[in-house]
Amino acid sequence: MVDIEHGAEVEPARPLVKIRDLKMYFPIHSGLFRTHVGDVKAVDGISFDIMPGETLGLVGESGCGKSTVGRSILRLYDVTAGTVEINGFEIAHVDRDSLRSKRPMMQMIFQDPQASLNPRMTVANIIGEPLDEHMKLSPEERLARIYELMDWVGLNHVFAKRYPHEFSGGQRQRIGVARALALNPKFIVCDEPIAALDVSIQAQVVNLLENLQKRLNLTYLFISHDLSMVRHIADRVAVMYLGRIVEIASREKLFAEPLHPYTQALLSAVPEPDPESERNRKPIVLQGDVPSPANPPKGCNFSTRCPKVMDICRQIEPGIYDFGDGRQVACHLYSESMTMTGEPTAGETTN
Amino acid sequence: MPDTAMPILDVQGLRTVFRTRGGEVHAVNSVDFHLHPGELLGVVGESGSGKSVTMMSLLRLLPSPPAEMRDGKVMFDGQDLLKISPEQLRKVRGSKIGFIFQDPMTSLNPVYTIGFQLAEPLRAHLGMSKPQARARSIELLQLVGIPDPERRLKDYPHQFSGGMRQRVMIAIALACDPQVLIADEPTTALDVTIQAQIIELVKELRRKLGMAIIWITHDLGVIAGIADRVMVMYAGQVVEEGPVNEIFKDPQHPYTQALLKTVPAVRGPRAERLQVIEGQPPIMYEAPVACSFRNRCQYAFAKCAMENPALVPVSAPGHRAACFLLDKVAMPEPEAANG
Numbered sequence: 001m002v003d004i005e006h007g008a009e010v011e012p013a014r015p016l017v018k019i020r021d022l023k024m025y026f027p028i029h030s031g032l033f034r035t036h037v038g039d040v041k042a043v044d045g046i047s048f049d050i051m052p053g054e055t056l057g058l059v060g061e062s063g064c065g066k067s068t069v070g071r072s073i074l075r076l077y078d079v080t081a082g083t084v085e086i087n088g089f090e091i092a093h094v095d096r097d098s099l100r101s102k103r104p105m106m107q108m109i110f111q112d113p114q115a116s117l118n119p120r121m122t123v124a125n126i127i128g129e130p131l132d133e134h135m136k137l138s139p140e141e142r143l144a145r146i147y148e149l150m151d152w153v154g155l156n157h158v159f160a161k162r163y164p165h166e167f168s169g170g171q172r173q174r175i176g177v178a179r180a181l182a183l184n185p186k187f188i189v190c191d192e193p194i195a196a197l198d199v200s201i202q203a204q205v206v207n208l209l210e211n212l213q214k215r216l217n218l219t220y221l222f223i224s225h226d227l228s229m230v231r232h233i234a235d236r237v238a239v240m241y242l243g244r245i246v247e248i249a250s251r252e253k254l255f256a257e258p259l260h261p262y263t264q265a266l267l268s269a270v271p272e273p274d275p276e277s278e279r280n281r282k283p284i285v286l287q288g289d290v291p292s293p294a295n296p297p298k299g300c301n302f303s304t305r306c307p308k309v310m311d312i313c314r315q316i317e318p319g320i321y322d323f324g325d326g327r328q329v330a331c332h333l334y335s336e337s338m339t340m341t342g343e344p345t346a347g348e349t350t351n
Numbered sequence: 352m353p354d355t356a357m358p359i360l361d362v363q364g365l366r367t368v369f370r371t372r373g374g375e376v377h378a379v380n381s382v383d384f385h386l387h388p389g390e391l392l393g394v395v396g397e398s399g400s401g402k403s404v405t406m407m408s409l410l411r412l413l414p415s416p417p418a419e420m421r422d423g424k425v426m427f428d429g430q431d432l433l434k435i436s437p438e439q440l441r442k443v444r445g446s447k448i449g450f451i452f453q454d455p456m457t458s459l460n461p462v463y464t465i466g467f468q469l470a471e472p473l474r475a476h477l478g479m480s481k482p483q484a485r486a487r488s489i490e491l492l493q494l495v496g497i498p499d500p501e502r503r504l505k506d507y508p509h510q511f512s513g514g515m516r517q518r519v520m521i522a523i524a525l526a527c528d529p530q531v532l533i534a535d536e537p538t539t540a541l542d543v544t545i546q547a548q549i550i551e552l553v554k555e556l557r558r559k560l561g562m563a564i565i566w567i568t569h570d571l572g573v574i575a576g577i578a579d580r581v582m583v584m585y586a587g588q589v590v591e592e593g594p595v596n597e598i599f600k601d602p603q604h605p606y607t608q609a610l611l612k613t614v615p616a617v618r619g620p621r622a623e624r625l626q627v628i629e630g631q632p633p634i635m636y637e638a639p640v641a642c643s644f645r646n647r648c649q650y651a652f653a654k655c656a657m658e659n660p661a662l663v664p665v666s667a668p669g670h671r672a673a674c675f676l677l678d679k680v681a682m683p684e685p686e687a688a689n690g
Contacts, residue, residue, distance in 0.1 A: 061542035168631045198397040198632070199569055203613045203625040225542065232615040232625060255617065269547035270617045271572030275595045277618075278576035283547045289512040 015049035015085075016219045017073070017187055022046050022082035022092075024065075024072045028294060040294045042068040044243035045082070052186070055213065055220040057234030057251070059227055059266070063290055065243045066223045070189040073221065074106050075099055087186055104134050104183035111192035113172035117164040123150075123175055124160040130182040149178040152215075153208060170201035177208065187219045194229060206233055227270050231255050236326065239263045242301040243293055249327035259329045261308045300332065308333060358385035359563055360409075360531055365423035366638075367401075367408045367587075370416055377635040378404040380587040381422075383662075386531065391557065391564045393578030393595070395571060395610075399632055401587035402567045406533050410444050427531070446476040449524030449562075453536035455516035459508040465492075465519050466504030472526045491522040494559075496552060514545035518552065525556070533565045538573060550577060571614055575599055580669070583607050586635055586643035589662060593670030603665050603672035605648045642675070650676055 025039035042065040050056045060066045072079045075091055084092040086106055091099060110116035117126055127146050131137055137145065147157055153174040164172055173193060180188055190209065194202040206229060212218060224230050230237055231251060238248040239262065247260040258264045265284040272278060286305045291297055297304050303313040312332050321334045367379035379401045386392050396402040407413045409425050409432060425432040432443065444450075452458040460468060469491060470484035479487065485504070492500035495518040508516055517537060524532055534553075538546040554577060557564065568574055574581055575595065582592040583604065591604040602608045612626035630647040642648070645655040654675050662671040663678065 061544060170631060199571075199610065200397060200613055200628040201631060203627045204629070207625055207627055227543070228615045228617040231617055231621060265544060267617065269543040271546075271550070271570070271576045272616060272618060273571035273575045273599060273611060273614060275575045275578075275599050278572075281576070283551070285547050285551055286544045289514060289545070 013051070016052040016054075016087055017050040017221070018083075018085040019049070019073065020047045020083045020085075022069070022072060022084065023080040024068050024077055025080040038294055040292075041243050041296060042293055043072060044293075044296070046240075046243075046245045047082075048238055048245065048248060050187075050219055050221060052219055053213070053217050054236065055222050055234045057230035057237040058221060058223045058240060059225060059230050059237060060240035061225060061266075061290060063242075063293065064240045065293065066225075066240050067191050069240070070108070070191045070221060070223050074108055074189055076108075104130075105185050106187045106189070107180040107183065107185040109173075109176050109180050109188060109190045109193045112196050113169060113176050114164070114196070116176055117172060119164055122161050122163060123155070123167075126164070126175060127178045127182055130179060134183055145182070149181055152181060152212065153178045168201075169197050170204055173197060173205050174208065177205075177212070181212065181216070184216075185218070187221070189221045189223065191223045192225070193222075195224065195226070202229065209233065227267060239266065242290060242296055244301055244330065245328075246302065246331070247327075247329045249323075249329075250325065253325070253327055259323070259327075259334070260302075260331050261306050261333070262302050265307070300330075356387050359388045359427070360386040361424075361426040362405075362409065363424045363426075365405060365408060365425065366421040367404055367413070368419050368421050370419060374636050377638050378418075378587050379408060380635065380639055382584075382587070382589055384582055384589060384592065386563050386565060388530070388563055389557075389561050391566060391577055391579050393574035393581045394565060394567045394584060395569065395574055395581060396584035397569055397632055399586075399634070400584040402584045403535050404587075405584070406450075406535060406565060406567060409533075410448060410450065411440060412444075412450075442476070445472045445524075445529075446527040447529055448531045448533060449527070449529035451517075451520050451524045451532065451534040451537045454540050455513065455520045456508065458520060459516060461508055464505055464507055465511070469504070469519070469523055469526060472523065476527045487526070488522075491526055492519075494525070494556070495519070495522045496548075497522075513541055514548060517541060517545075517549055521549075521552070521556075525560070525562075528560070529562055531563050531565070533567075535567045536569070537566070539568065539570070546573070553577065571599075571611065583610070586633055586639065588639065588643065588673065590644065590674070591670075591672040592662070593665075593667060593672075597667045597670045601667070601670075603670070603677060604644075604674050605650050605676070606644045607672075609647075642673075 022043055023045055024043040025041050027036050028038045028040060029035065030037045046069065058066045058069060071077050073084050079092050082092060083090055089102055091102055124146050127149050128142055131142055131145060146160065150157060150160065155174055194205050197205060210233065213220060222230060222234055234251055236248065236250050237254045238245050239260065241262050247263045254263065255267065258267050265286050268284045284307060288305050291304055299315050300313040300318050303309050306313065310332060318330045318332045320328050320330050322328050362382060362384050365379055365382045369376040369378055382405050394402045408420055420433060423433060428447065432440065466488055469488040473479045473484040473487055488504060489500045492503060497503055497515060497518055511519060538549050541549060550573065566577065578595045581595050581598040583590050585606050591598065591607045598607065602611055609626065609628045613628055615622060615625060628647055633643055639659045641657060642655040642660055645651040660673040660675050662673045664671050665677055
């Protein structure tokens, strides 16, 4: 927290990442001539800001589009519509060459450290690859930088010549983190960085990410389906359902009093390691499955499973209602008490 | 559950070794446990702790080679499952003991309809005719909450969602009214809202059918909600076992204590910093001669490196843990135990 305030002093208080109405549709082609018959609307018009030094948690169930958001923001996909501004640069629609010069400031940590590290490259070469691509360093400088990065993530220098298969999952993820840090990025998308790790290793990696954030004033988009871990690491949390953000709020507010029926169901479904409170916990059990993003329901996306569904929900897509203090909810339940907003707020954690 | 009741499943000194090119890996090291009728036993451990291998060994489901069952007794229904003939064993598998695997997509056969796969155990074990098996299949799908079961019998696994597939797996496992159901991480591949559905379903089925269940998981939250008794595994050994309240309220083994602290809470107070268990679980190239957790244990002392602690009873009935800290004679300083 101290560092977030510190970061806000150094840099002007404006968002480092600014997403407006981002859409990512994957076309469906069918038939003999592969005609375009529809789209999978993986991300369907989402907007949010992330302040410098902040961690925004992005949660949702599999298939809700949270990873697609992370990948679109870094332009790993060519986005369908909307704007992505990182550190003042619009990157959603720029050409490859100017995008390439912006790559160093935005990096990614992937879910599966086994699949995201080249098995034929040594640790030194994996961490050094971004340096080779984007910087001109002498061999000595390069090695010194690799050792520095290995120190940051807690890898012993003797590992530099080893290959990824020689490491455990937690260590492999440290290699992935070191590679992401190589070019001094400002913004890192962490896409389920701990999902593939064992419980006792998860805490090690999360603590490492927190330490690095403080030390280097990093800004994170932390994508995860693990709500308890998001509660631990994120300053603000956005909840996604079927391509849209249904609720965004500060960590305290969201976990203390979720407002959207989906957030309520999601939080109530998380079991807790306490037999007594588990016996009394009454989870809101949602009926049915998530609809296909190729054919989302009319009106509110959640209307097919919502326990509080009203007639209007099946007809009209809900607007975004602003509750102040950076909390926004997309639900008709609040249409009478609240005013609609078009502009996402950055949240109060930075003020 | 009183310990005096006759257990339905009694496992003693089970040892399973994998012979690999890199040498032998001792996956299960003298595991003892029992299961009472109607009880839900939660088995907790990280990947590689031997929890799945233990359960697969019970039914001799592991391919041999590389797996080799070195030792042990698995008493079920008055016979030792490790000794009986393959024909006799086949009568137990899928009939008296049902098995649910982690990933429903890879454990269902993609080229057969759900109806065929449901009828298979019914016809094989219970000798049902086709119409009988069909009627029972519809009943089973209804039981696990699959809408429109008659029509869904004709569908293939890929036409079901993940949660629905797991329901089908449960229906298949329940087909022959098993006395014991072994569920190996049945909700790990599912989303939380779907997981909640499956857990509610299993609770309801337990009330209706009353079978004993072994539920393997790494998620302490899931176990807290459904288990009667919990067994914690580390490096192929049981390090602690006891009633669910005891394990969560008064864990005795340093590993269980650390494991409970390392998971952040989704409700209640939030910790500023996560507790960490340093290091990583060992790979057991040899049968353990010392405590396997000692290199990660903050309380480790000289004796931990010399001997392998056995499970000893602690205060509450049925609660046992394998740690020298509980051995009042061996403990170096009394302060070390509280911390």
